[in-house]
Amino acid sequence: MINKTERREHAQVEVTVDLVIFTVRDDQLHVLLIERGQEPFADWPALPGGYVRVGEHLDGAALRELQEETGVDGSRLHLEQFRTYGDPERDPRGRVITVAYLALSPDLPIARAGTDARAADWVPVEAVLDGQIALAFDHVLILREALERARSQLEYTTIAAAFCTEPFTVAELRRVYEVVWGFKLDPSNFRRKVTRAHGFLRPTGEHRSPEIGRPAALYRCGAARLLSPPLLRSSDVADAQFTTPALR
Amino acid sequence: MINKTERREHAQVEVTVDLVIFTVRDDQLHVLLIERGQEPFADWPALPGGYVRVGEHLDGAALRELQEETGVDGSRLHLEQFRTYGDPERDPRGRVITVAYLALSPDLPIARAGTDARAADWVPVEAVLDGQIALAFDHVLILREALERARSQLEYTTIAAAFCTEPFTVAELRRVYEVVWGFKLDPSNFRRKVTRAHGFLRPTGEHRSPEIGRPAALYRCGAARLLSPPLLRSSDVADAQFTTPALR
């Protein structure tokens, strides 16, 4: 079925990876952005990412670009491929499709300056979705879809713990859910669910005193990757999200 | 950060789409396969798919290849991009990455012969996973991951109805779940859940008499895309699946 006519029509494309790295900072969801050093979109904020090299795995390219552009070591993050963007018009340089990755990170300090990217820093997600900050290419779309994916991942998986620096308290974990989902949770019911969920939290036996108040028990991540039973947002919220990732 | 050195190292790749189309037939899960007409892997069974053309959207390429190779009109299926495969060694022709799509289909008759592909037909998924049938490229991997995706989609979305030809009965819908998940469900409890779930089923008021037994009420798909509350597999099963789609 592949004849010489079609052979001429194959798109010769270049492939990039882009990374959406979220963190929780000051009770706000932040995303890791760089400032582009080159045309197109020179000086614009953008998701970290770049070209996949000859003979390089997609996952490897994602790790490398993250390291090069932001100094972040992605090997300890739960970096997950979540979607590929291939609109023929999405890059003014020509046909460039990008494989998007998502990860949740503890609030790491970002080594600025010096390295590849002109700047890399955490930026509040809301500032981007508000339109206060415009991003290069179709990165706002990618960010929006990554956020929706992250929100739903919190329901069915244990990755929320990836936001926390070990060891962490139940309250810290709850704040992650609250910030990503964008609404408050009942502390008591939240505790009951996450402590009951098999393999989510491993108690250390240690405690940490906050500035004031009763000391909180400290936990580490358990072995489970899937949360059962899941920790669902209310059905109202789920209905509102109502994503239809299908073709028209 | 993108300098002339890196510019030389950009992978020049070709991009294909591959489609995993499932259906339920004779109480078995089937996948739509073609027989390759060309090297590499000439005469091997493979997932339908092919090169993305210049200026073509990924979704458009998926629809076109499905039509060309199997005669199936994908515009009425819920075709969803689920993962991109980019192992540098995955295609002997060189660097070819593929964007994989997933859809659930009613049991359509496949127009054989004549067209682009030498043959296209439904094949039991088990025969492939057993190793009885080898597939070209990394298509077994793609199939396996598509199956896991489909299984989990049945839990949280209403796409199971896409397997059924409208109008359909609750028993037909239940058989879809049983075949995809691979275990029996309690008919009574299943009915209660799917009829209660808001926006899943729309009663037609009509009935259809089976060969024997009480006539079953007929339904059409409702408007909801997300299932709330979700229809979960038992937690044992969820634990067993335990996928870790992260990097090492």
Place this chain on the structure above:
DNA sequence: ATCTTAAAAGTTACATTGACCTTAAAGCCG
């Protein structure tokens, strides 16, 4: 000692679930 604060644990009414049972509506058979 008492107050304040946040963590942790308990209470209650209610909804959902899984396993099982009963009734309903057809065709079939004598």
Place this chain on the structure above:
DNA sequence: CGGCTTTAAGGTCAATGTAACTTTTAAGAT
């Protein structure tokens, strides 16, 4: 016809899960 078989549909009930709320606990501060 009347009873049998078959599948659909609906009901029961104990166990579990949930949301909203209250109470107890363990620290530092006054």
